[in-house]
Amino acid sequence: MKLSIRKPRTSNNEDNLIPMINVVFLMLIFFMLAGQITASDAFKVSPPTSDSDTLQEKAAIELTLGQADQLAINGKEIALSDLRLELARAIKSDLGAAPITVALKADARMSALQLRSILAEITRISPNSITLYTQRAAL
Amino acid sequence: MNPPATQSVAFKLLQHPRKSRISLTPLIDVVFILLLFFMLSSSFIQWRAVDLQPASHDTASIAMDPDKILYARLTATGELYLFERLWSMAEDAALAVKINQYAHNLIILTPHDENSLQDIIKHSERLAYLGASQVALDMNPSP
Numbered sequence: 678m679k680l681s682i683r684k685p686r687t688s689n690n691e692d693n694l695i696p697m698i699n700v701v702f703l704m705l706i707f708f709m710l711a712g713q714i715t716a717s718d719a720f721k722v723s724p725p726t727s728d729s730d731t732l733q734e735k736a737a738i739e740l741t742l743g744q745a746d747q748l749a750i751n752g753k754e755i756a757l758s759d760l761r762l763e764l765a766r767a768i769k770s771d772l773g774a775a776p777i778t779v780a781l782k783a784d785a786r787m788s789a790l791q792l793r794s795i796l797a798e799i800t801r802i803s804p805n806s807i808t809l810y811t812q813r814a815a816l
Numbered sequence: 817m818n819p820p821a822t823q824s825v826a827f828k829l830l831q832h833p834r835k836s837r838i839s840l841t842p843l844i845d846v847v848f849i850l851l852l853f854f855m856l857s858s859s860f861i862q863w864r865a866v867d868l869q870p871a872s873h874d875t876a877s878i879a880m881d882p883d884k885i886l887y888a889r890l891t892a893t894g895e896l897y898l899f900e901r902l903w904s905m906a907e908d909a910a911l912a913v914k915i916n917q918y919a920h921n922l923i924i925l926t927p928h929d930e931n932s933l934q935d936i937i938k939h940s941e942r943l944a945y946l947g948a949s950q951v952a953l954d955m956n957p958s959p
Contacts, residue, residue: 694840694844695840697844698840698843698844698847701844701847701848701851702847704851704855705847705850705851705854708851708854708855708858709854711858711860712854712857712858712859712860713858713859713860714854714857714858714859715859724863725933725934725937726934726937727864727866727937727941728941728945729864729865729866729941730864731864731865731866732862732863732864732865733863733864733865734865780865781868783933784933785932785933785934786932786933786934787932787933788929788930788931788932788933789890789927789928789929789930789931789932789933789936790929790930792933792936793929793955796868796870796953796955797870797955799870800870800955806867807867807868807869807870808865808866808867808868809865809866809867809868809937810863810864810865811863811864811865811866811937812861812862812863812864813862813864
């Protein structure tokens with residue numbers, strides 16, 4: 678009886694890559710569907726946590742406040758002294774979308790003193806509505 | 817002797833086409849670049865909104881009956897002062913009873929200059945949870 682010894686199949690190197698490609702494709706689909714592509718902030722902000730269930734909608738004017746007196750309006754960094762002028766300019770350019778909502782993305786460690794001066798400026802120019810960006814507290 | 821050129825072409829056409837495989841390497845390159853792009857630019861944060869109601873003593877007194885306004889403040893250490901005493905988190909049940917007994921329309925919360933935004937949000941939500949009908953943030957400097 679003749680025993681036939683099978684030679685091991687010479688596998689192509691690319692065949693070994695197929696499981697990896699599958700995984701990479703799945704990850705790609707996950708990130709494409711589940712993630713949201715957003716513009717990054719002008720500086721790092723850690724917003725406060727809250728129990729609010731209301732989802733933040735896109736506001737006409739978005740003010741970003743950093744812990745070290747950094748300030749940005751609609752992604753553009755400005756000086757605190759220019760806030761009133763820039764806010765008035767932004768409100769003027771968004772007159773069609775009434776009522777104008779100002780959304781604040783402020784750092785959780787920001788002091789009440791800093792917040793008070795910013796809020797005073799906002800309410801002086803746009804007393805309509807101010808919303809604050811928060812995150813859900815981790816469970 | 818070399819075959820004529822026409823004969824060589826005809827011979828090649830009769831041959832079975834070679835089974836060629838598409839190389840996967842360029843595909844992997846592109847997919848990896850796409851994956852990196854989406855991983856770095858995607859955000860999974862679900863932002864929540866909290867309405868900030870700035871109030872000053874003047875506007876509040878004009879708009880509402882002063883007797884229907886409760887004034888609360890936060891100490892420098894982040895404790896709540898209301899009804900002429902401090903309220904710890906453990907006393908929330910008693911504070912809820914007290915707030916609900918007092919017929920009010922608005923609680924104006926005055927934070928201390930040193931309080932963080934997180935403290936302010938925490939106590940605003942706490943008051944709302946304990947029965948405050950409306951909580952506004954005092955814009956005036958802390959006493």
